[in-house]
Amino acid sequence: MRIVNKLLQLSRWIDAVSEWVGRVAYWLVLAMLGIGCWNVVGRYIGQLLGRSFSSNSLIEAQWYLFSFIFLLGAAYTLKHNDHVRVDMFYARWSNKRKALANLVGTVWFLLPFCVLVIMFSWKVILASWQSWEMSPDPGGLPRYPIKSMIIVSFVSLIAQGVSEGIKAIALLTDHLPPPAEPHRAEIGSANESDLGGQP
């Protein structure tokens, strides 16, 4: 089926973008660490020397980075299957059954949830742009870029959801070999049927 192969091509594109965004985003952890330490140390040294080394913009930068990390990392984490699952049953299922669960979950849970968030958020975010909203604190950062990240995050999740859905369909229709790589989310699950089976 050519259509599935076409779709797989799209899926690879989406995966590549998510991967790239995630790889950039995880280095922000170091930036967040640096700024966090600077804010504490700067506060104390500042008290000693009687001048301020921290500022509202640096304090806000810390949670801006935090938001960037988890909002931009969401699609990447989904791609790597690191969003935690309740895998009592899931862990014991065959690859095809897992793919079916993922397809159903994507269509019924992930996509509607993302649409819901975007639907109820875009007006607030647009208003923030229209008024060039700034932090209420002196010297703070502009708010409109960070608020826009909500939209960016959930749109990227929709894209990654589409990609996961395509991969699930391809696996169900034998266009894709079953995944070989085990991941952290399923540590120990190889023995799980053993665990559940005994009294």
Added chain:
Amino acid sequence: MSAIADWLGPAMFAGALLLLSLGYPVAFSLGGVAVLFALIGISLGVFEPVFLTAMPTRIFGIMNNFTLLAIPYFIFMGSMLESSGIAENLLETMGQVFGRIRGGLAIAVVVVGALLAATTGVVAATVVTMGLISLPTMLRYGYNKELSVGVIAASGTLGQIIPPSIVLVVLADQLGVSVGDLFIGSLIPGLLMAGAFILHVVVIAIVRPDLVPALPPELLAVQGKRLLLKVGQVMVPPLVLILLVLGSIFFGVATPTEAGALGALGALVLAWANGQLSVKSLREICDRTLRTTSMVMFILLGSTAFSLVFRGLRGDRFINEALVNLPGGQVGFLIVSMTTIFILGFFIDFFEIAFIVVPLFAPIAEQLFGFDRLVWYGVIIGANMQTSFLSPPFGFALFYLRGVAPPEITTGHIYRGIVPFILLQLVVLVLIIAVPQLVEMLL
């Protein structure tokens, strides 16, 4: 009509538990259930979509929540220490120190478990490391199988309750108490649990010495001064880090978030001093921090959508009325809330419980016990969940241990071995409930 409206909230709760078992990621399942029940509510005319307009404000509130900022710092610190081989060094050295007495290896496991809990707090990693390093040694030298696996699984979960732990950060945020207070409050209960485990091993060493033999002398290669030096080398760095992080919180020098940032830096420096820091390891740790942070935060976002709809369907009022009118007042509420959390702990992860169930219980706990007792209530929840994670058949710690245990260890050994430790934890839990001063004396 109104009968349906009344039951839609509870049905949503039950529906969520059912749909979660499909195995799709929790964060999005919760969000999906929210959409589903919002649509059902709208079609029945009992849900106002206006409730959902609070969504962007809630998300934004989560983004700039200063408490939750501590999460990536503590994850970074834990992963960094874990990858720098601190657990392995501690286990080997402590085994040398305690191995010469009966029951010593088991005591070493408890001590290292408590130390790791206070530094990394990563339950899965602790259980896996101890299962890989200590379990084979214990078995080779004739330790009882049940006791060996029991002590490892139990000590590995101490990270839930011994501060600083992400579990306590999240719990504090949901209860509306200060993280520092919850850290301080859980210190004595956490140490009590570790103490109870050690006492249990000591009693066994006296009553049934054959179950916990001492290591043969030829194995204890390092002696005297050299051993002392080695102990200093492996103990000092983590102890300094614990003092740095917990000390600065306890004495009010830094907020938990600030202490987390400094602790993460400290872990980075330690790894560098051990020669374990490379671009590759740094990249892996940043990667893991991003994934875990994103996972936790999106469960919170999913739960937020869930609780907005749940509230719109007046599910919270239903639960509130049911719980406030429980027979037995305070005691009745404690029994019901703790049993609920304990049972849910078999099936779902800590974060789902913290983000969905705890907000339902918190206002009632405040109403019944007063705000000052919320820290105590939080510590009980933490201790309760730790016990729940150890309980067969679904305890998480048991799965992790099963994954790395040698083949001669059967599931039966693990189940039987963990029972005494669950009982010990329940004793400590009852003790904390009966004597709130254990939590509050340091506050």
